[in-house]
Amino acid sequence: VAKDDTIGPCLYINSSTGLGKSHLTHAVAHQVFAHSPMTRLHYVTAKQFAAEMVRGIKTNTMDNFKSKYLEHCDILLVEDVHSLTGKKKTQEELNEVLAALIKSGKRAIITSKSAPRDLVGIDNEFRSRMTSGLVTSIQAPDVATRIRIVEKKAVQQQLSLDEELVSYLANHIRGDVRQIESALLAIRA
Numbered sequence: 001v002a003k004d005d006t007i008g009p010c011l012y013i014n015s016s017t018g019l020g021k022s023h024l025t026h027a028v029a030h031q032v033f034a035h036s037p038m039t040r041l042h043y044v045t046a047k048q049f050a051a052e053m054v055r056g057i058k059t060n061t062m063d064n065f066k067s068k069y070l071e072h073c074d075i076l077l078v079e080d081v082h083s084l085t086g087k088k089k090t091q092e093e094l095n096e097v098l099a100a101l102i103k104s105g106k107r108a109i110i111t112s113k114s115a116p117r118d119l120v121g122i123d124n125e126f127r128s129r130m131t132s133g134l135v136t137s138i139q140a141p142d143v144a145t146r147i148r149i150v151e152k153k154a155v156q157q158q159l160s161l162d163e164e165l166v167s168y169l170a171n172h173i174r175g176d177v178r179q180i181e182s183a184l185l186a187i188r189a
Contacts, residue, residue, distance in 0.1 A: 009102040011109045012116060012130050015138035018176020021111040024138070025077050028109060032075060042069065043077040050083075050090040069097040075107045081130065082112040085121035095126040102132060141177075146170035149180055157184050 015021050025043070032039050044052070056065035069076065076097065084091050098108055112119065116131045141149060147170040154161045161169075173179050 009105075009107060010098065010130060010133035011107075012112070012133070012135045013109065013138065014112045014115050014135075016140065016176065017113060018178040019138045019140060020177065021138060022079060025079060025109055025111060029077060039074045040072050041075045041077065042073050043079075045079045046081045046083045046090075046094075049078060049094060050087055053090055053093050066097075070100045073097075073101065073106065075109070076101060077109045079111045080113070081110050081122075082114050082119055085119065088123065091123045091126045095123070095129050098129045102129070140174070143170055146173065146180065149177060150184070153177075153181055153184050157188050159184060159188055161187075 013021055013024065029041055029043055032041055053062075053065060056062040078094065081094075084094070101108055110130050115137065116122075116127050116135060119127065147166055150161070150166045150169045150173075154166070169180065169183060173183055
């Protein structure tokens with residue numbers, strides 16, 4: 001997440017469950033810390049952000065809450081922003097944080113199960129801010145990719161599968177990677 005003006009200040013990643021959004025954002029966090037360990041990175045789910053905000057309101061510590069994100073954050077990673085549907089106050093607060101980060105040249109990565117245009121109950125200004133940079137989707141893997149996933153996961157599970165079984169699994173398990181892992185665990189058991 002180095003300064004790259006082709007991406008913009010905000011990266012929005014969407015995909016169905018189990019296709020690697022969290023894996024990708026964890027990899028970004030590890031990469032950032034490996035190359036720049038002093039980076040002030042905050043990694044939260046949208047629900048955690050909302051709960052933290054509510055706690056700040058209830059305990060009269062909103063100044064601390066705002067300071068954490070506005071003054072002590074270089075990169076913000078927010079997972080599952082779709083869970084903020086209908087939570088107007090939380091959307092406003094996160095929008096304010098994103099605006100401040102972007103204005104000061106900081107970065108944000110946001111994930112969701114839906115494309116921005118498909119998010120129902122999300123404020124238009126917030127939607128616009130989230131999509132101020134690169135918006136990208138992770139698609140379900142094709143058969144060739146599923147074959148490689150089955151092979152790799154089988155090795156991790158210490159399973160020796162013949163080519164025919166690998167092909168069968170890859171062609172019949174079309175869901176997310178977790179379903180492939182589950183099938184291999186069942187075979188191993």
